[in-house]
Structure formats: C-alpha cells, structure tokens
Amino acid sequence: MILDREMVILVVDDFEPMRKVTATQLRMLGLGKVVFAANGGEALRIIENQQVDMVLSDWNMPVMNGLELLKLLRTSERYWNMPFIMITAEAERGRVREAIMAGVSDLLVKPYTPERLSGSIEKALDWKARKRTPESVFPVVKASDKGTFETSAAAVAMLGGRKADKPVILIVDDLPDNLQLLARLFKADYRVRVAQTGLKALEICHSDTPPDLVLLDVMMPEMDGFEVARRMREHPNSEMTPIIFVTAMDQPESRQKGMTLGAVDYVTKPIEPEQLTLRVRNFLRYVELHKQLQADFDLMLEMERIKEDVEHMTRHDIKGPLAGIIGLLHGLQKDGAFNARQIAQLKLVENTAMQVIDMVNLSSEIFKIEHDSFVLNPCAVDLQEVLGSVVELARATYEGKRLSIVFDTDVPLNERLPAASGDRLLCYSIFQNLVKNACEAAPDKGRIVIMLSEEESLQVAITNPGAVPLEIRNRFFDKFVSHGKPSGTGLGTYSAKLLTEAQNGHIAFSVDDAQNTTSVTVRLPRWQAS
Numbered sequence: 278m279i280l281d282r283e284m285v286i287l288v289v290d291d292f293e294p295m296r297k298v299t300a301t302q303l304r305m306l307g308l309g310k311v312v313f314a315a316n317g318g319e320a321l322r323i324i325e326n327q328q329v330d331m332v333l334s335d336w337n338m339p340v341m342n343g344l345e346l347l348k349l350l351r352t353s354e355r356y357w358n359m360p361f362i363m364i365t366a367e368a369e370r371g372r373v374r375e376a377i378m379a380g381v382s383d384l385l386v387k388p389y390t391p392e393r394l395s396g397s398i399e400k401a402l403d404w405k406a407r408k409r410t411p412e413s414v415f416p417v418v419k420a421s422d423k424g425t426f427e428t429s430a431a432a433v434a435m436l437g438g439r440k441a442d443k444p445v446i447l448i449v450d451d452l453p454d455n456l457q458l459l460a461r462l463f464k465a466d467y468r469v470r471v472a473q474t475g476l477k478a479l480e481i482c483h484s485d486t487p488p489d490l491v492l493l494d495v496m497m498p499e500m501d502g503f504e505v506a507r508r509m510r511e512h513p514n515s516e517m518t519p520i521i522f523v524t525a526m527d528q529p530e531s532r533q534k535g536m537t538l539g540a541v542d543y544v545t546k547p548i549e550p551e552q553l554t555l556r557v558r559n560f561l562r563y564v565e566l567h568k569q570l571q572a573d574f575d576l577m578l579e580m581e582r583i584k585e586d587v588e589h590m591t592r593h594d595i596k597g598p599l600a601g602i603i604g605l606l607h608g609l610q611k612d613g614a615f616n617a618r619q620i621a622q623l624k625l626v627e628n629t630a631m632q633v634i635d636m637v638n639l640s641s642e643i644f645k646i647e648h649d650s651f652v653l654n655p656c657a658v659d660l661q662e663v664l665g666s667v668v669e670l671a672r673a674t675y676e677g678k679r680l681s682i683v684f685d686t687d688v689p690l691n692e693r694l695p696a697a698s699g700d701r702l703l704c705y706s707i708f709q710n711l712v713k714n715a716c717e718a719a720p721d722k723g724r725i726v727i728m729l730s731e732e733e734s735l736q737v738a739i740t741n742p743g744a745v746p747l748e749i750r751n752r753f754f755d756k757f758v759s760h761g762k763p764s765g766t767g768l769g770t771y772s773a774k775l776l777t778e779a780q781n782g783h784i785a786f787s788v789d790d791a792q793n794t795t796s797v798t799v800r801l802p803r804w805q806a807s
Contacts, residue, residue, distance in 0.1 A: 281330075285310045289320040289334035289343065290364070294629070299333060299364075299394075306395050317341025321349065324356065331401060333385075336365035336376075344376060351380040360401035443468050444561045447488035449478040449505065450523075451497040459492060459523070462550055463557065475500030479508055482515035489564045490557065493540075495524035495531065506538040519560065523548060600702065603630050628670045631709075634702050642703065646775045653779060657696035657804040658704050660729055660737065661686065667708045668727060675716045680723055682716070687730040696804040697735045699780035704801070707776050708737065710769040711797050715741035718795065734782075735803060740796040744788045753786055770797075777801070 286303060288311055290296045300311045312329070314320035318341040323329065332350070334343040343363055350356040360382045376384060382401035385394065445468045448459045456471045463469050470488060472478040475497055481488065491509075495502035502522060509515040521542040522535040532543045542556055606627040610620050645651040668684045675682075688694055697704065708727075715725050723742045730736050745753060752758045754774040770786075777784040782801040788794070 282307050283310065284308060284330040285312065285328050286331045286333060287312050287314060287320060287323060287329045289314045289317065289332060289338070289346065291315050291335065291338040295335070302394050306398070308398075317343060317346035317349075320346055324350070324359075329359070331360040331362070331398070333362045333364055336363055344379060347376065347379050347381055358405055360398075360405050362397050362401050444489040444564055445470060445486075446557070446561075447472060447478065447481055447491045449473075449475070449491060449497075449502070450494040452494075455494070462554060466558070467561070474498075475502070475505040478505050479512075479515075482509050482518060483512045487515050487518050489518075490561060491518060491520045492523050492557075493520050495522060495526050495535070503534060503538060506535070506540065510539055519564075521556070521560075523553070599630050599634050603627055603634070606630070624666070624669065628666055631666065631702075631705050632670075634705065642706075642779075643772055643775055646779050651779055653700065653781070655698045655700065655780070655804075657806075658699050658701045658801075659693075660697050660704065660735055660801070661693060663701060663704050664708055664727060664729060664737065667705065667712050670709070671712050671716055674713075678716070678719070678721045678723070680716060680719060680721075680725060682712075682725045682727070684727045684729075686728070694729060694731050694735060697801040698804040699782070699801055703776045703780060707773045707799060708739075710773050711739050711799070714769045715739050715795075715797075718743040732800075734800045737799045737801075738796055739798075740794055742794055744790055744793050745786070745795050750788065754784070773797075773799070 286308060288296050288299045288303075290299070290313075293315075296313050296315075300313070303309075303311050312323060312327070314323055316338045317334070320332065320334065321341070324332070332346075334346055336343040343365070347361050347363065350359060350361065357380075361380070362383045362385050363376050363381045364385045365376075373384065382405070383397045385397045443466070446463050447470045448456055448463075449472045450456050450459070451473050453473070456473065460469045460471060470481060472481060476499070478491070478493070482491065493502045493505060502524065506520055506522075509518060509520070519541045520539065521544060522540050523544045523546065524531070524535075525546040527545040535543045541560060544553055544556070606623050609615065610623050610627075615623065642651060664684055668682055672680075672682050686694060712725070712727065719725055719741045720743065725739070725741045728738045728740075730738070749758055754770050756768065756771045758771070774784050777799055780801060782799060784797065784799050786795060786797045789796075
C-alpha cells in the first residue's frame with residue numbers, strides 16, 4: 278500500500294522525547310504532516326478544530342488516557358472510521374481486549390522500528406477501507422447529526438471485534454407449501470435452508486457447517502422427524518444442534534417423545550406466525566451470544582500470536598543491538614578522549630537506550646518469567662554504576678518537583694563495593710521502576726534516599742516520604758495494584774519483584790507511619806569469580 282504523503286497524523290503522548298522520536302520516524306516514511314498533543318483531552322480539541330486523518334496515541338497519559346480518547350472518538354459518527362493506532366507496552370490480555378472492543382485499528386507495541394510503524398499505519402488504513410457503515414462496526418454508537426460527542430454508558434461499553442454471521446435455520450418438511458410459508462417468515466432475519474426429506478436434513482446437519490437451529494416436522498414419509506432427531510443426536514456435528522418440532526401431532530405422548538429426544542420446543546400446527554417468530558428469536562439470541570463469545574476468544578488467540586511475534590522481534594531484533602550500543606557508549610565514556618560535556622551527552626544517549634531496554638524487559642523477560650521459560654545467565658553487575666545512571670535520569674525527569682535525590686554507599690571514598698551476580702539490564706529495570714515509584718509518591722521538595730550497602734549480599738534500600746496506604750500494603754507487589762496515580766499501571770513493584778527473584782535475590786518493603794516514609798529493600802547475591 279502506498280502511504281498518502283498529505284495525510285495529517287496526530288501523535289498523542291505525554292513524554293515529549295517520545296513525540297519527537299515518533300515524528301522523526303513518520304518523516305522517515307515520508308509523512309511530514311504531524312501534529313502533537315500531550316494528552317487525550319488536548320488531542321480531542323485538536324481533532325474537533327482541524328483536519329486529522331489518523332491518530333497515534335500512547336495508552337497511559339494524565340488528564341485523559343489513550344483508551345478513553347479512543348472510546349470517545351468511537352461514540353461520534355464523524356470519527357467512527359478514523360484510523361486509531363494505540364501505542365503501548367501493555368501485554369495483559371484483558372486490557373488489550375478492551376482496546377480491541379473499543380474499536381482500535383491496530384496495536385503498536387513499544388519499542389518498535391520504523392518498518393513496524395509503517396506496517397501498522399498500512400494496517401490501520403486497511404482497517405478503515407474494510408469498514409462500510411458505522412452500524413456494521415459499532416451498532417450501539419449514538420451520535421448527533423453534527424458529529425459532536427454524546428457519551429453514554431452504552432457507547433463507552435460498545436463491542437468491537439468480529440461480527441458473527443446471521444444464524445442459519447434449517448426447515449424440514451415434506452410439503453412445499455409449509456416450506457415456503459416458514460422460509461418467508463424467517464428469511465429477512467436469518468439465513469434459511471430447506472429440506473423435504475429426513476435424509477437431506479441429516480446430510481445438512483452432519484456437514485461441516487450444520488445449522489444453528491432446526492425446525493423439524495414429524496410426519497414425513499420414509500423417515501419421520503423423531504428418527505431424524507435421534508440420528509442427529511448420534512452424530513458429533515449435530516448432537517448439540519437445537520431442534521424445534523413443528524408438527525400437527527398434538528398428543529401429549531408425542532410432545533413428550535419429542536422433548537425426550539432433546540428438542541428445545543414443540544409447536545403444533547396450524548402455527549401462529551408471531552408466536553413462532555418470537556420463540557425462534559428468543560432462542561437464537563443465546564446462539565448469537567455464544568457465537569460472539571467464541572469470536573472474541575478466537576480474536577484473543579490471534580492477538581496472543583501477534584504478541585508472541587512482537588516478543589520475538591524485541592528479543593532478537595532490538596534488544597541485542599541495543600545492548601551492543603550501550604556497551605560501546607559505556608566504553609567511550611571511559612576512553613579519556615572526550616571532554617566533560619561530550620561524556621555527559623554520551624551518558625544521556627546511554628540512559629535513553631537503557632529506557633528502551635527497560636521497556637523490552639518489561640514486555641519480554643516478564644512474559645518469560647511468568648511462563649517459567651526464563652533462563653538467567655549471570656555476570657558481574659556494578660550496582661554503583663547502574664544506580665548512578667538511574668539517579669541521574671530521575672533527577673532530570675522529576676526536576677519540576679524539586680526533589681532531593683540522594684545516592685550513597687557505606688564504603689569509604691575511592692572504594693567500590695563488590696559486583697552483584699545477575700543481569701545488568703534487569704537490574705536497571707528493577708531500580709528504574711522503584712526509583713520512579715518513589716519519585717512519583719514523594720511530595721514536591723521531598724527527599725529520596727538510595728543507599729547501597731554490603732552485608733552477606735548486596736543491599737539497595739530506597740526510602741521516600743509518603744507511607745504506602747494501608748488498603749494496598751498486603752498487595753504491594755501484586756500485579757496492577759496502584760493508588761493515587763491516574764496514569765499508573767500497577768506494574769512497577771510487580772515487575773521489580775519478578776526480576777529480583779529471577780536473579781536469585783529478595784525484595785521487601787517497610788512502612789514507618791510515625792515518619793510517614795516507605796522503604797523498599799532489594800538484596801542481590803555477590804558475584805563469585807570462577
């Protein structure tokens with residue numbers, strides 16, 4: 278597909294460097310018309326006041342997150358077909374499914390390459406091309422004629438994904454007049470098939486595409502309806518197919534026999550069209566719900582396969598080269614050929630690359646740890662260096678809060694603690710998340726202390742003002758537990774615990790209510806040189 282160079286793309290992200298990176302990648306693809314928003318609320322105002330052809334939005338943002346923006350757009354007929362790419366590090370099925378249900382065009386998992394971004398844009402445009410009417414995609418959307426937003430509970434809870442085909446009804450009767458009457462009754466709402474003999478009915482029911490419901494006459498030559506029902510129950514393709522007997526046999530024993538053969542209803546002739554239509558509609562409502570549920574499960578499986586492809590890409594195509602770049606940057610800083618300003622710039626590039634690695638770790642290594650497929654290849658890790666990088670980045674990131682971030686060790690000056698045994702990139706992820714949590718929890722001008730010490734193992738204690746609320750203390754390290762942070766995912770402490778234990782370490786926290794502080798302590802084994 279050839280991308281339209283005149284297309285206007287709105288990039289929504291609260292992290293300015295990420296907005297610039299995305300804009301650069303878009304321009305590399307020849308898409309120069311890019312506008313920016315720092316959150317969903319700002320994006321909404323831009324969309325309503327100028328031309329926007331596609332939205333690339335981060336998921337977690339303050340004011341209004343990406344999912345809330347998506348849902349609002351999909352409640353307006355004016356924007357129901359606007360391609361919307363969600364950029365996210367989310368891997369949890371429930372949240373991914375929620376985005377799919379809300380009508381996302383594509384999901385772009387961080388980190389991603391320009392080629393992957395190009396493919397995502399093409400998929401989103403293809404998504405738009407496949408849609409025909411708002412009702413075919415979002416049947417519960419309500420919007421005014423002017424296209425303004427009318428948010429309702431139904432609209433926000435709308436269902437996306439695959440729309441099930443019309444249910445199939447098989448009508449079985451040996452009399453052509455009866456077949457025509459019943460077919461005419463249901464053909465507007467359902468797909469109708471007919472059979473004049475029991476053998477033909479069984480051929481259809483035993484096929485790979487059996488009907489969703491059978492309206493079955495009893496009194497037929499060669500093979501009556503009861504025998505058809507009995508044989509249906511003996512075949513795996515039709516044993517669960519619901520049957521409604523439609524017959525002139527109104528004796529109680531005939532009704533009982535029909536119900537014994539597994540019929541869901543028994544209607545006597547002459548039929549009352551409205552009553553029969555209502556019975557069929559009520560029953561097929563359950564059939565449609567079941568088919569939609571299966572479609573949702575199929576879609577989740579498809580997305581899981583996509584996630585596995587992304588995991589493979591990040592592990593092999595991104596993580597390896599980035600690790601090499603970080604190693605080169607680290608070596609250049611020790612080269613002695615650069616001045617202080619150049620070394621500071623190299624350090625900034627290294628920290629940025631480490632942030633990308635951190636996202637990779639959270640989306641790939643945690644997945645492997647959760648599925649018992651992670652294998653640790655330990656090496657010597659200089660925790661002083663890792664923590665120094667984390668602290669330097671935190672000071673720059675939270676400069677606006679005027680925090681005092683203190684990093685100290687219990688060794689004399691000009692001495693270094695022994696190395697830890699683990700994985701340097703995983704260690705960076707642990708402490709980057711914990712220090713980030715501490716900075717977010719601390720009030721403005723708060724003091725955060727990171728203490729590195731040596732006991733039987735190497736210990737890092739991170740203390741910040743602000744006691745963990747009582748209601749979440751027993752779930753502090755659980756997945757998706759967050760408090761007081763609108764943009765929080767609840768993955769920081771959970772991932773820190775997983776990554777610590779994967780390196781044979783231990784993590785714990787303590788609260789001092791009198792001092793109103795929280796401390797998280799990580800212990801990692803020492804490196805034993807062979």
